[in-house]
Amino acid sequence: MPTESGDKKQKSSLIRLCDSWLEAVAQGFSCDKYEKRSRFIMLFLTALFLTLLIIPSPQFLTVNYREGDIATSDIRATQDYLIEDLLLTEKKRAEAEAVAPFIYSLAQNGNIDLVRRFEEALELMRDSGQGEARRNAIAGVLGVDISTQEFGALSRIRQERAFLSDLGRQLAPVYRHRIVADRSNFAADLRHGIVVLDETTRQEVAGGDYSSSIDLPAARRAFRGVYLTQGASAHDLEILKGVAQRMIAPNLSFDRNLTDDKKSEARAAVRPVLFKMKRGEMIVRVGERVTSEQAMKLEKIYKAKNRAPVLTGLGIFGLVVVLCYVPFRFGRKNIRKFSPSNKDILLLSLLTVGNFAVLKLVSAVSTAMGGLFPSIDTASYFYVFPFAASAIIVRIILNSEVALVYCAVTAPLTGIMLNNSLLVVIYALLGGIVGAHGVRQCKERGTIYSAGFKVSVVNMALAVCFYVYSDSHFSLQTVYCVAFALLGGLINAVFASGTIPLIEALFQYTTDVKLLELANLNSPLLRELMIRAPGTYHHSVLVGNMVEAGAEAINANPLLARVAAYYHDVGKLKKPQYFIENIRDGENRHDKLSPSMSALILISHMKEGVELAKEHRVGQPIIEIIRQSHGTSLISYFYLKAKGLETPGAPPVEERDFRYPGPKPQTREAGLVLLADCVEAASRTLTDPTPARIQGMVQKIINNIFIDGQLDECELTLKNLHEIAKSFNQILAGIYHQRIDYPEPAYKEKNIVKKCPEDCDSEPPKADPGRDDGVAKGGAEDLRRLGMS
DSSP: OHHHHHHHHHHHHHHHHHHHHHHHHHHHOOOOTTTHHHHHHHHHHHHHHHHHHHHHTTTTTTTOTTTOOOOOOEEEOSSSHHHHOOOHHHHHHHHHHHHOOEEEEEEEHHHHHHHHHHHHHHHHHHHOOTTTTHHHHHHHHHTSSSHHHHHHHHHHHHHHHHHHHHHHHHHHHTTTTTSOOOOOHHHHHHHHOEEEEEEEOOOOOOOOOOOOOOEEEHHHHHHHHHOSSSSEEEEHHHHHHHHHHHOOOEEEEEEEEHHHHHHHHHHHHHHOOOOOOOOOOEEEEEOOBOOOOHHHHHHHHHTOOOOHHHHHHHHHHHHHHHHHHHHHHHHHOOTTOOOHHHHHHHHHHHHHHHHHHHHHHHHHHHHHHHHHOOSSOGGGGGGGGGGGGGHHHHHHOHHHHHHHHHHHHHHHHHHHTTTHHHHHHHHHHHHHHHHHHTTTTSSHHHHHHHHHHHHHHHHHHHHHHHHTTTOOOHHHHHHHHHHHHHHHHHHHHHHHHHHHHHHHOOOOOOOOOHHHTTTTTTTTHHHHHHHHHHHHHHHHHHHHHHHHHHHHHTOOOOOHHHHHHHTTGGGSSSSSSGGGOOOOOOOOOGGGGGGHEEEEEEEEHHHHHHHHHHHTOOHHHHHHHHHTTTOOOHHHHOOOOOOOOTTTTTTOOOOOGGGGGOOOOOHHHHHHHHHHHHHHHHTOSSSOOHHHHHHHHHHHHHHHHHTTTTTTTTTTHHHHHHHHHHHHHHHHHHTTOOOOOOOOTTHHHHHHHHOTTTOOOSSHOOOHHOOOOHHTTHHHHHHHHHHOO
């Protein structure tokens, strides 16, 4: 059986395989050679799917009223029309289909067929081969498996004709009862009405009393009571009777295909119910609410116009391409933080298509709800649609700039899909902006619901404004709209909250909510770090505090910086005793190693940290910061040691062999982790950590890192470095603050000096440094009082 450790290894390998696949896909998308081509492919596919979802009907450019809408103009019939009353026609067809009888097939010669199969089996006994092959062939003819004993009984039949005649005579009364598979189902069908057809001729079997039919177990029990007397010994006949008993099958069975055909014939026999609409007939007047009958007439008129759906689809496709491409180009050129990667664009494409598919489904459901609740205007249901959910998701996963451009793209397309409504465009645009603004600092799941409540407030305000704008009086419909607007914001929150974890898992995004989960110091990886490498753990926690303060000072992401600092040295778990902060017994293992080997061990903790982070799925941003946390900095101690051991004639010591592989920090958070890591490690070497010495040390470390070029590829400015240094000074000054010397208590000396016995020549005993004998004197009594001794 697999062990628990084996299961964990297998799971870890699968996780690494999935992560490698995702990383390969991301690299394929981000390759410079194929980047533009990939984006154009995604734009084309997105526009194609959105076109299929948005196109409402063949009369896209014509006003199409549905039941409950308010007509904006008078509409008359332009010619004579014969209109089918679809509801009444469908009702009559459903009634005809419901009364159609069920079809059953009757095998009137079921007993003869069973005897015939026995006859074929006996012929095989004479003509077939020997052994197991012959027994299998006979079992195939009989339709049941036979044992060796039954095979032997079959081979010992002496008079085949007598046996077959006797078997057919005993089976006839059983099959005369009409055997069915399930008696209760057949009884229900019989009450509804059945038609029995002959299985061979497919002709209807007239007459017959089917109420006395029996099910298969009853038929076999009936046959069990008969006795075969001809053709073989009594023992063999009893064995063969068991074979025949298993071969008994229903001879009256339900025919699904013929029943469906019968129902289809019944539906087709019902002719459509038509009524005539004359030319010039007024269908609907301006300001009237469209009824179901009027909506049916209008649909007939619009279908008669025979608009080309291909041209309509091409128009929508072009519109989608323009609406997606132009705002994207504007954002790339003019908005500093608008720089989505190809993976981000893939997410936006899938999210947009999924969002419009949901809106299409909800629109269809709301149309159906209009028939169930005629007192509620169908147009009122759009207030409950989840327009803002996708914008909330984009803001949490990416950033505000991308969410704003996303709202600008999707809001017009939403209005086009929902009957070319300008009010829908306004409603979707404002709801999306407010929802994205509400989750700008989403540190917990409850923030999403707070944003949903804000969307509800804006939705209700817009619903009231729309009613005032349309000169409608406040009525029960107004109450419905306001209630739906309130519910709509909560639905947005639920939809976004349920979708974000799925996106995090599929696309390997790390949101602030995910970071909060990783920041838990009791997480498995950090807990293992605390147990196996306590010095590294303490160092990482201090670095986390420092980078959090620095990130707040320069308006970076404090949560990402702190969590990344917690995990930046997890690679030291593999060889914790090779790092000075974890050495407890005073033995330095590097004393026995060459400088180059020591440098390799130090450098390897980067790669091992990345592997552990991938195994525990801590998120790509943190993995990247682990890679970049040391940049390409020089391991100066072992480099100088190697230079000191350099001998004449030996190959020169290469500096690149003692540098971390990089890359250099690419983000402000990664630069912060590198700076704090070096500063915190250097602060431990200060013998007298006064504020002035701490400030000088921090400034020196930051200057050296800057001069070494480690910050060339991140967005840290000189002003940022100044603010970071100030925050580091404050944190380190708090850690290494000085304490005053407390005076010794007055009673201490009294208790320390005791009178020496007369035979004692030594000096009176002295108190141990720092020991309070006054406390020690009553210590035993205190312990008893506490229940500890």
